Structure formats: C-alpha cells, structure tokens
Amino acid sequence: MNEQPVIRTQGLTRYFGAKPAVYDLNLEVPRGCVFAFLGRNGSGKTTTIRMLLGLLQPTRGEGRILGHDIRSLPPEARARIGYLTEEHQLYGWMNVNECGDFQSRFYPRWNEKIFHGVIGHFSLKPTARVKDLSRGERAGLCLGLTLAPEPELLILDDPAMGLDPVAHRSLIESMIYLTRRSDRTIFFSSHQLADVERVADYIAILDRSVLRVCCPLETFRNSVQQVRLRFPGAPPPVPKIPGLLQAFRAEGELRFICLHYDEATERALQALAPTQMERVPINLEDAFISYLGERGEKSFILSETEAQP
Amino acid sequence: MKTLIRKELREIIILAVIGFGIFTFLLVQVYRSSTAFFANLALGQTGWMGDDNVQPLLGSFPKLAMVCCAIFGAILGWLQVHNERHRDLWAFLIHRPLSRTKIFFAKVIAGLCLYVVGAGLPLLGVIVMIRIPGHIAAPFEWAMVLPVTAYFLSGIVYYFAGLLTGLRQARWYASRGLGLGVAILVSVTVANVPDFWRALFLILLGGAIVATAAWGSFMSNGYYDGQPLLGRRALATSLMLGGFIVVMFVMVLLGSLVPNSFRESFHWSRYQMTKDGEIYKMTQPAGKPLQITELNGAPLKDTKTGRPITLTDFNRLADSESGIQADFEDQAQYQKRHQGRYMESSHFFTLWRQTPDTLWYWNQNGRLWGYDIASRRFIGSLGPSGFTPGLATGPDRFSRPEGKEGHGNGYYDSSYPAQTLMTDTVVYKLNLENRTASIFFAATNNNRIGGALDVSSKGYDWNNTIVVTREFVQLMTPDGKLVWQMPYVPAYPAYNGVTVSFLEATNRFTLWLNANDQTNKMMGWTLPSRVVWLASGQGVLESTNLPSLSGYRGWTPPLTERLLRSVVPPAFYSAPVFLHGMDVFRDFPWKDLLISVVAAVVCAVVGWLLCQRYHFSAGARLKWAGFHLLFGLPGLLGFLCVQEWPAREACPNCKKLRVVDREKCEHCGANFAPPETNGTEVFEPLTAVK
Numbered sequence: 001m002n003e004q005p006v007i008r009t010q011g012l013t014r015y016f017g018a019k020p021a022v023y024d025l026n027l028e029v030p031r032g033c034v035f036a037f038l039g040r041n042g043s044g045k046t047t048t049i050r051m052l053l054g055l056l057q058p059t060r061g062e063g064r065i066l067g068h069d070i071r072s073l074p075p076e077a078r079a080r081i082g083y084l085t086e087e088h089q090l091y092g093w094m095n096v097n098e099c100g101d102f103q104s105r106f107y108p109r110w111n112e113k114i115f116h117g118v119i120g121h122f123s124l125k126p127t128a129r130v131k132d133l134s135r136g137e138r139a140g141l142c143l144g145l146t147l148a149p150e151p152e153l154l155i156l157d158d159p160a161m162g163l164d165p166v167a168h169r170s171l172i173e174s175m176i177y178l179t180r181r182s183d184r185t186i187f188f189s190s191h192q193l194a195d196v197e198r199v200a201d202y203i204a205i206l207d208r209s210v211l212r213v214c215c216p217l218e219t220f221r222n223s224v225q226q227v228r229l230r231f232p233g234a235p236p237p238v239p240k241i242p243g244l245l246q247a248f249r250a251e252g253e254l255r256f257i258c259l260h261y262d263e264a265t266e267r268a269l270q271a272l273a274p275t276q277m278e279r280v281p282i283n284l285e286d287a288f289i290s291y292l293g294e295r296g297e298k299s300f301i302l303s304e305t306e307a308q309p
Numbered sequence: 310m311k312t313l314i315r316k317e318l319r320e321i322i323i324l325a326v327i328g329f330g331i332f333t334f335l336l337v338q339v340y341r342s343s344t345a346f347f348a349n350l351a352l353g354q355t356g357w358m359g360d361d362n363v364q365p366l367l368g369s370f371p372k373l374a375m376v377c378c379a380i381f382g383a384i385l386g387w388l389q390v391h392n393e394r395h396r397d398l399w400a401f402l403i404h405r406p407l408s409r410t411k412i413f414f415a416k417v418i419a420g421l422c423l424y425v426v427g428a429g430l431p432l433l434g435v436i437v438m439i440r441i442p443g444h445i446a447a448p449f450e451w452a453m454v455l456p457v458t459a460y461f462l463s464g465i466v467y468y469f470a471g472l473l474t475g476l477r478q479a480r481w482y483a484s485r486g487l488g489l490g491v492a493i494l495v496s497v498t499v500a501n502v503p504d505f506w507r508a509l510f511l512i513l514l515g516g517a518i519v520a521t522a523a524w525g526s527f528m529s530n531g532y533y534d535g536q537p538l539l540g541r542r543a544l545a546t547s548l549m550l551g552g553f554i555v556v557m558f559v560m561v562l563l564g565s566l567v568p569n570s571f572r573e574s575f576h577w578s579r580y581q582m583t584k585d586g587e588i589y590k591m592t593q594p595a596g597k598p599l600q601i602t603e604l605n606g607a608p609l610k611d612t613k614t615g616r617p618i619t620l621t622d623f624n625r626l627a628d629s630e631s632g633i634q635a636d637f638e639d640q641a642q643y644q645k646r647h648q649g650r651y652m653e654s655s656h657f658f659t660l661w662r663q664t665p666d667t668l669w670y671w672n673q674n675g676r677l678w679g680y681d682i683a684s685r686r687f688i689g690s691l692g693p694s695g696f697t698p699g700l701a702t703g704p705d706r707f708s709r710p711e712g713k714e715g716h717g718n719g720y721y722d723s724s725y726p727a728q729t730l731m732t733d734t735v736v737y738k739l740n741l742e743n744r745t746a747s748i749f750f751a752a753t754n755n756n757r758i759g760g761a762l763d764v765s766s767k768g769y770d771w772n773n774t775i776v777v778t779r780e781f782v783q784l785m786t787p788d789g790k791l792v793w794q795m796p797y798v799p800a801y802p803a804y805n806g807v808t809v810s811f812l813e814a815t816n817r818f819t820l821w822l823n824a825n826d827q828t829n830k831m832m833g834w835t836l837p838s839r840v841v842w843l844a845s846g847q848g849v850l851e852s853t854n855l856p857s858l859s860g861y862r863g864w865t866p867p868l869t870e871r872l873l874r875s876v877v878p879p880a881f882y883s884a885p886v887f888l889h890g891m892d893v894f895r896d897f898p899w900k901d902l903l904i905s906v907v908a909a910v911v912c913a914v915v916g917w918l919l920c921q922r923y924h925f926s927a928g929a930r931l932k933w934a935g936f937h938l939l940f941g942l943p944g945l946l947g948f949l950c951v952q953e954w955p956a957r958e959a960c961p962n963c964k965k966l967r968v969v970d971r972e973k974c975e976h977c978g979a980n981f982a983p984p985e986t987n988g989t990e991v992f993e994p995l996t997a998v999k
Contacts, residue, residue: 054403060972075407076406085396087395105312107405211984214991214993220991
C-alpha cells in the first residue's frame with residue numbers, strides 16, 4: 001500500500017480581507033483512514049476543503065492531494081476524489097435519473113449499482129425532480145453521485161447538516177459501507193460528534209483558524225479527562241489548575257474537565273481536600289465542547305466560580 | 310464535453326426562446342412599418358423619405374439589432390454563470406474529471422449556439438424576407454447585411470462581457486460590471502468605422518480580450534489571483550476599458566456641475582450676398598452675438614428701426630445660393646472618396662427621384678435602378694446608354710448625383726428638381742416617364758465635367774442647371790440653352806468652390822469662386838474669393854476679389870469635452886489613425902495628447918507608489934508603470950479593480966508590516982511565525998490505517 005498521505009498541507013493559509021480564515025495549516029491525512037475535521041462554525045473547515053479541491057486559492061502555503069498540487073488539480077486526480085458539499089446543491093430541473101446519467105458520463109469507473117443502491121436506500125423515485133426533493137433526499141442523491149464513481153478519497157463537508165435522523169443514519173451506513181475497502185480514505189467535517197465517535201480513526205480540530213488537534217480519536221479522548229470532587233459542604237473556589245478546560249459547580253461537588261491530565265493536575269485537585277475524587281467517563285461530544293468552549297466562551301458555572309472571592 | 314453542452318443547452322434554452330420571441334416581435338414591427346411606408350406611397354401619400362427609411366437593412370434594423378443583440382448577449386452570458394454561482398453548485402460543476410478549459414468551452418459553445426438561435430435566426434428571417442422581391446422597393450445587396458452582421462457579432466462581445474460579469478468576484482458597485490465597458494466601446498466604434506473589415510477587427514479584438522478575461526476568471530473561480538498570465542492581462546485590459554467609460558461618465562457629471570459646461574462656441578466669418586447684389590460680412594465671434602457688417606466694417610442697420618439688423622431679418626434679404634465642389638478626378642476615384650461608411654445607405658445607393666409609380670435609385674454601379682411602387686419589384690435600370698430590364702453594368706455610368714455626396718443622411722426632397730446626371734464628359738437629361746437618357750451637355754476638346762447641379766428657387770422662375778468644366782462655368786436652361794458662360798478663372802484645383810446665386814431684384818446672377826481650404830491654408834489664407842456679376846445674354850457685368858475669411862474659422866469645444874479629452878489615455882490617440890488613416894495627422898490634437906501624457910505620468914507615479922504598497926517585484930512594478938503610462942487614469946482604475954488591497958501584519962522578526970501573501974517577509978526575508986501555542990495542542994503522528 002502507498003504510504004504517502006493522501007492529503008498533505010504545509011503552512012496553508014487563506015485570508016479574507018485582513019482576516020485569516022485558515023492560518024498556517026500543517027496537516028497530513030494517511031491513506032485508508034476516516035479522518036474527521038472538526039471545529040466551530042467559521043473556524044475554517046469549509047475554506048480548507050475548498051482550498052484542497054482547488055475551488056479557492058490559498059493566500060500562501062501549499063498543499064497536495066493524492067500527490068497533486070492543489071493549485072492545479074488535473075482532471076485525472078478529480079476523477080479519484082469524491083466531494084459532497086454541505087448544502088447538497090444540484091440542478092433543480094434534472095430528475096434523479098438524469099442526475100445519475102449526467103454524472104456517469106464523466107467517470108470511467110462509474111458504478112451504476114452503487115448509485116441505484118444509494119438512491120434506493122433513500123427511497124428516491126428515479127423520475128423525481130431535484131427541485132421537488134427534500135433536503136434529506138437531496139443529500140442521498142448527492143451521496144449516490146459522490147459514491148458511484150468509487151473515489152479513492154471521499155471529502156464530505158458536513159454531510160449530515162440538516163438531515164433527519166433516518167437520513168442521517170442512512171448516510172452514516174453508506175460511509176461505513178464505503179470504508180470496507182481499505183484503500184479508501186474519507187475526510188469529512190461534521191458537527192455530529194456521535195458520528196465522528198462512531199466512524200473516525202483520526203480527528204483534527206481547527207480553533208479560530210488554527211489547527212490545535214491532530215491525532216487518533218482515542219488519543220484526544222484520553223487527553224480530555226473528567227474528574228468529580230465531592231465536598232462535605234459548599235465547594236471551595238476553583239484555583240488555577242493546569243490544563244483546566246471547564247469546571248462545573250453543583251451542590252457539594254465540583255466537576256473538572258481537564259486536558260493533558262497528569263500528576264500536577266491531580267496534585268492541584270487533591271489540594272482542594274475533597275472527600276471523594278473520581279474520574280468520570282466523558283464522551284467525545286462533551287470533550288469537544290469543553291475543548292472549544294474553554295476559550296472565549298466560559299461556561300456559566302466557571303464564570304460563577306471565578307467571580308467568587 | 311458533449312454532456313456538458315447538452316446540459317447547458319437545456320438549462321438556458323428558455324432564455325433563448327424568450328429572446329427569440331421578443332426580438333422577432335420587434336423586427337416584425339419594424340419590418341411592417343417599412344412595408345406600410347411603400348403601401349402608403351402606392352396610395353399616393355407622400356412623406357419624408359430617407360434612404361434609410363426605404364431600406365430597413367440600413368436604417369431601423371441595425372439600430373434594433375444593436376440594442377437587442379447587446380441586451381440579449383449580456384443577459385445570456387451573465388445568467389449562464391449566475392445560475393451556478395452558488396458555492397456548492399459551482400463545486401459540483403467544476404469538480405469533475407474534465408479540465409476547466411473544456412468546461413468553459415462547453416458553456417461558451419452552448420451559449421453561442423443559443424445566441425445564434427435567439428438573435429441570429431430572427432435577423433436571418435427578416436433578411437430573407439427583404440431579399441425576396443416584392444417586399445421592399447429598394448435595392449438589395451448582400452453587403453447591406455454587413456451592418457446588422459456587425460451588431461450581431463458585437464452581441465457576442467456582450468455575451469462574453471456578461472459571462473465575465475457573472476464570474477467576477479467583486480462588488481457590484483465596483484468593478485464587476487466593468488467588463489461590459491469593452492462591449493460598449495466595441496459597439497460605439499463599430500458604428501463609426503468606415504469599413505466592415507475594421508469593424509470586424511474591432512469585434513474580434515474586443516471579443517478576444519473579454520473572452521480571454523472570462524476564461525481566466527473561470528479558471529480561478531472569479532478571482533484575479535490564480536489566473537493564467539493571459540487571463541490576468543486580458544482582465545486588466547477589460548477593466549481598464551470599462552474604467553475608461555466610467556471615467557468619461559464621471560467627467561461628464563463633473564462638467565455638468567459647472568454652468569454652461571456643455572456650451573461650445575464657434576467663431577467664423579463669411580460673406581453673404583443679398584438679393585439686390587450687395588455683399589455683407591457675417592462674423593460670429595466666440596461666445597458673442599453674430600455681427601453683420603458692411604465690407605467697411607460698419608454694422609448693417611435695420612432701415613426701419615435704425616438698430617443693428619437681426620439674423621432673421623437679414624436672412625430674408627439674403628440671396629438663394631447653389632454650390633458645387635468641382636472635382637475633375639476620375640469617376641471611380643471621386644466615388645470612392647465620397648462613398649459613405651459601410652453602415653450608411655449612401656455607401657450603396659441614393660434615392661434620386663420618385664415618379665407617381667416608380668422610385669429611382671442611383672446605384673454605386675452608376676445606373677439608376679427603378680422600382681415599381683405598387684408591386685415593389687425591380688423594373689430595370691437606366692444608364693447613359695438607355696434603359697434595360699436587367700442590372701446592366703459596364704463602363705458607361707453616371708457619377709454620384711451632386712448635392713447628395715457622402716453625408717450619410719440621404720434624403721429625397723420632392724421639390725428637388727433633379728433632372729440631370731453626368732459622366733466624366735457628358736451631362737444627361739433623364740426622362741423617367743419614358744425611361745430615356747438624352748445628352749444635355751457634352752464637353753468638347755478633351756474637356757471634362759467637374760460638376761453639374763440642377764437648381765431652382767421656390768416661388769421663382771429659376772430652374773436651371775449649373776455645369777462646371779475645366780474651362781467654363783455655365784448656366785443652362787432646362788432645354789439646354791446657355792444662359793451665361795464664364796471662364797473658370799481662377800481655376801481648379803486651387804479654386805473648387807463654385808456657387809451661383811440669383812439676384813431677384815436685378816434679374817442678374819452672381820458667380821462665386823472660392824479657394825479650397827486645404828490650398829488656402831497652405832498659402833496662409835491669402836487666396837481671395839472671386840465674385841462675378843452676370844446677366845443672361847450680357848455675360849460678365851462686373852467682378853471683384855474679396856479677401857479670404859476662411860482663416861477666421863474655429864471651434865472652442867465645451868468644457869465637458871475638454872475634460873473628457875484630458876482623461877483619454879495616450880494609447881487611445883492611435884485609434885483615429887486606425888479609424889481614418891494617416892489623414893488625421895493633418896489636424897492631430899497634439900495639445901490634448903500632451904495633457905493626456907501628463908495625466909498618464911501622474912497616474913504612473915501613483916501606480917508606482919501603490920505597487921510599493923503591494924510589494925511587487927521590480928519587474929512587476931515596471932510592467933504596471935508601462936500599463937499606467939499607456940492607459941492613464943483608466944489604467945489605474947483597472948489596476949485597482951484587479952488587485953485586492955493587500956492585508957498586512959507585523960513581521961515577528963523585523964516588526965515591520967509585511968503583506969500576507971508572501972511566503973517570506975519582504976523586509977527581512979523571515980518566514981511567517983507559526984501560530985502561538987496555548988497549551989491545548991494535541992498532536993500525534995498519524996499512520997496509514999491497514
């Protein structure tokens with residue numbers, strides 16, 4: 001298997017006016033993985049994807065996708081990359097079959113079975129016009145159009161946005177189906193952290209245009225720890241604790257979410273003299289929210305604890 | 310690519326159908342008004358008849374084609390892109406295994422096909438209708454199709470300008486629509502060049518510039534950065550041309566803020582004879598009232614009021630004059646010089662006479678073409694050797710009718726008593742009822758005829774023909790008798806202006822021989838005007854020479870025009886050479902060019918400073934400086950439109966502000982600093998999943 005990363009960027013930067021949308025992005029996406037690209041709205045995920053696909057010129061820096069320079073992606077590289085946009089836009093005047101027919105003529109590896117399998121999964125009528133489809137149905141059609149060429153690299157930009165749970169589940173199943181072949185790589189951005197937790201091998205998190213996390217999913221999950229401290233009376237004020245992301249105050253207890261939990265963190269917590277101290281499992285969503293909510297958007301409880309003398 | 314073409318065709322065919330319907334409707338309306346005109350003539354109604362009026366291919370159709378093709382082309386191009394400007398739909402279009410150039414060409418092929426359907430088919434339909442005998446009682450030549458063809462082709466430039474407008478990532482109120490300026494300039498120049506090949510050249514040039522700019526923008530998703538070099542240059546040129554129109558518009562607006570900024574002032578002076586044979590001098594000083602004086606300079610006063618006479622009153626006293634610009638050159642040369650532009654009817658024919666049932670056109674081949682008004686069909690042609698039912702051609706040909714040469718606004722005046730047409734050596738009298746041509750006057754001894762004009766004066770019994778030969782100027786009665794004859798002295802070519810007037814009060818005539826301006830200018834305006842008084846059967850009664858007044862002739866352009874001239878880029882001063890040949894250097898506006906060059910130098914300095922702000926390389930700065938020197942203020946506007954204002958941030962090494970689109974600091978060469986860490990980073994090397 002080719003060990004070269006399917007996506008590699010170095011110092012990739014994009015400004016809109018004087019504001020950096022993506023700043024100095026250094027990223028490598030290994031072949032054959034499911035890579036989740038996360039971040040809050042406006043953090044630069046879509047801008048990155050659009051730069052990777054040559055739909056937007058970087059201000060500086062460089063990138064390669066499947067070994068090709070992103071500034072001049074040749075048609076043969078595009079044939080190997082499937083791209084599902086976040087709003088699932090298609091030509092409204094076409095019907096489902098026409099969409100498939102239109103798309104199939106460009107891709108030599110077009111797999112009609114996959115296309116019909118996906119649209120069948122979403123219960124789409126072949127004669128239905130795109131403009132008459134619901135958002136979920138349109139997403140299904142887009143997915144079919146993206147998967148049928150059997151791309152080596154699938155880039156999905158928030159594919160589940162606005163989908164109902166059934167359509168959402170279908171989408172995820174399709175993604176799982178696709179990853180049965182080991183040479184396929186999926187690079188997707190999403191706000192659906194349960195999906196990420198379910199399918200992703202690696203995650204990257206953009207925080208205000210800057211890449212802060214790029215690691216296996218488990219590594220990130222292990223880096224974020226939740227600890228519950230119980231006290232006989234009112235909990236004491238929260239001191240300065242290394243790696244603290246968030247603190248939640250409740251009656252007789254304090255709950256801390258910390259990054260890079262280590263002995264120094266533990267010592268600082270012990271110093272609060274709790275009657276009980278235990279680690280509590282944390283899911284990815286909570287870890288993610290804590291991670292990104294820590295800066296600039298302090299939680300209500302944390303604000304309250306800081307306000308205490 | 311075929312799939313994309315089919316998709317494009319299907320996507321915008323509705324627009325082509327709508328365009329086809331509207332354009333067809335308008336053309337049919339214009340066509341009907343033309344045919345109604347002939348129907349009214351057949352019923353005996355008369356009215357204003359222009360050459361353009363009788364042949365819609367040279368009048369109303371080109372005007373309609375200009376407007377409709379421009380609007381249709383621009384909307385078609387714009388909508389073809391605008392429909393797909395949604396970010397995700399654009400990605401769906403672009404992200405496929407096909408080069409962008411092919412995708413662009415697929416769009417263009419489909420767009421142009423539909424343009425041909427929407428704009429070309431209706432035009433073709435009406436051309437075919439006009440070509441079929443029995444519809445329009447006027448000459449038809451395939452070359453008459455060229456004006457509408459030129460405007461149809463100009464519509465393609467609008468199409469590409471529409472594409473460019475749709476593609477550009479710019480604000481509407483800034484530079485997005487500037488590409489349309491190229492198409493507007495092409496339309497304007499196409500209407501003013503003398504030949505079709507020049508028009509075609511301009512269309513191809515303008516079309517190539519905008520098409521390349523549109524292609525470049527397509528390649529880079531509408532941004533300037535990331536375009537191929539050719540696309541960037543074409544875009545800068547397109548926006549510069551659009552900027553030129555904007556600058557002109559702004560100058561007109563500015564000028565309108567100043568009182569009387571649109572008022573131009575002429576100054577001239579000339580002699581005017583009254584019906585009683587007295588000569589006065591009319592002088593129009595710049596910006597002042599007209600002065601009418603006697604030759605000694607004393608103001609002419611109204612005998613009733615004792616005040617200086619008004620122009621209206623003076624015009625009542627003025628004599629009736631008829632003039633010829635004598636020309637002894639070969640007919641073909643003469644005709645070539647006086648042939649109008651390819652868009653004008655005078656390029657092809659002149660409506661010469663109307664009889665109750667026929668229309669007679671003088672045609673470029675030197676024959677009169679007759680059309681039956683009732684059937685609107687060609688009935689035959691009349692030449693010096695007589696009438697034939699066909700389009701006979703040959704060496705025998707009438708010269709262009711006097712008084713109708715090349716002014717482009719051919720007209721037919723029912724009171725115009727045209728009876729004669731001439732060749733180099735013979736003046737023929739034509740009887741259109743009998744369809745015959747008889748010799749009216751023949752030059753002798755290898756003499757040539759330099760001009761013949763039928764003249765009359767309404768309300769007076771004066772209906773004669775002036776004939777100018779190299780030796781004599783003579784006035785003849787309609788039946789060929791000599792009224793008077795006068796040696797042509799001073800002679801042609803220094804004196805080519807021959808004017809005859811009838812002095813009602815004394816039953817005399819005067820003959821004025823005026824020097825041509827070109828020779829007179831070379832002689833320092835020293836050639837006098839010769840005036841001779843004559844009477845029927847008595848010959849020359851008296852004569853005098855009057856000092857030349859032609860030198861006191863000039864025009865002060867309005868303030869607005871002077872403002873406009875100051876912003877015309879230096880490079881554009883070569884345009885008149887292209888349009889009119891090297892003759893323009895005779896009166897070349899060197900002063901305007903100097904102002905334009907000074908303005909361009911200022912723009913080049915400003916541009917140089919801006920380039921420093923952008924931190925361009927020395928080569929790029931020099932290229933832009935050259936661009937600004939050639940194109941002045943519009944060039945500077947084009948530059949500002951294509952170059953996004955650069956974001957800057959402090960360099961961590963040298964602390965100076967550096968532009969963000971360079972890999973290294975332009976001051977100290979340092980790299981950009983990596984983002985500051987905040988302790989929340991989680992990085993781990995990733996490996997391929999087996």
